[in-house]
Amino acid sequence: MSIQLFNSLSREKEVFIPLEEGKVKMYVCGPTVYNYIHIGNARPVIVYDTVRRHLEYRGYDVTYVSNFTDVDDKLIKAANELGEEVPQIAERFIKAYFEDTKALGCDEADIHPRVMDHMPQIIEFIEALIEKGFAYESQGDVYYRTRKFDGYGKLSHQSVDELKIGARIEVGDKKEDELDFALWKAAKPSEIFWESPWGKGRPGWHIECSVMAREHLGDTIDIHAGGQDLTFPHHENEIAQSEALTGKTFARYWMHNGYINIDNEKMSKSLNNFVLVNDILKELDPQVLRFFMLSVHYRHPINYSRQLVEDAAAGLERLRTAYSNLKHRLGASADLGDHSDLWLSKIEGIKAEFIETMDDDFNTANAISKVFDLSRLSNTYLLEKQTSTNVIKAFIQTFDELVGVLGVPFKQEEELLDAEVEALLEERIEARKNRNFARADEIRDLFKEKNIILEDTAQGTRWKRG
């Protein structure tokens, strides 16, 4: 079976066929690095990291590029306010970005291009657009001639005239048409600048992605992704720039994730209702946050609240418990052989359903339900008096694969108790053997104070951190 994904361009689910068989070129719009990322910024990082994992799980060789916008109005503003240089601020928040997203289980992109490193290419790109008549210089700025590009509006599904009617665009005397957008902005005094054929200045926001996607992935890429709010104007403008230059399709599939809301309102830096990842991870297990985000389909909005995250945590805990109970039981299992086939085929069935639903537009919410199905199946299996090593191993292996695709791997806890505590545990086992339950309960309470939970099973006592 093949992978299907919802293409914002056609507004339909399409069968995914990469340009080059077995290879996927993917570009994800990254953050403007003038602050720590908030959980709304984190959503696309998590979502597309998961998309990438699934594509790789399905055998594709994925080249994943995600940029940092390190030159821009907001950075200049931040630099002025903080009395620092733009590159300094960018550097600091890029570092923070990696820390936060790594905690959330997101792998680094193959390439993380930065605007500052691509000035010659950006200038070249703009020059070529001017040469082709798609752009013009005006008082040190360079603008894109929007009406000249026939396909303008094809991603946001608006005609140029519709856009113009609704436009709240400021009319400046520098532009030929109010829908034109800046490719290059002349520097104001004391602003960071680069030399260009049009004087000192810096790139506009949209041109960077066109340039860097082309530089690192070529004229046509397979998947271009980002938050829903980038559809217009950012991605629309990228298409206009790139396709005007190359005459080729810029991106074949466009993916856009939904927002995170707080109290049913969009979370954004400008509304000042954002929750920083850096803050929340001080008191929240990062896997819980990731799991919570993946429990909703990526195109749907998520309403964020502490209560909902805690509900998700309870669910994740159930899965982890199932997993660690399997591990615990591994040693007490034997080669049984005969009765294994039924269980093995059930496990295979769940895995196949997981793959099928992930293939269908990366339905992580449904995929998670398959992991819950797996946990119920394994818990049921563990009710058996005798368990087969093969079956237990198959359960563990399948858990590893599925939660690996979701990016919430269950770590192997090979942790040991210190000698003193270990001795207490031994004492309790002895006490229970002698039916000295008062002492046994006393010791269990002692453990509880140390945040260790003891559970007595038919295969012996197991412990876990509370």
Place this chain on the structure above:
RNA sequence: GGCGGCAUAGCCAAGUGGUAAGGCAUGGGUCUGCAACACCCUUAUCACCGGUUCGAGUCCGGUUGCCGCCUCCA
């Protein structure tokens, strides 16, 4: 004004034609020395009205409500 999305049990959330996955919470039971983990059982006329169809949460039309984009924004 234009374009688009959403409305499913107490809560979260899948599900695009054949009489509703999963999770959290609640209540009852089993297991356990007691617990814990777990297992079983338990709860929905899918916003409203009309239409198409043998059959609709699922398609079409309309109504109401909420949200987003059209401006920096993931």
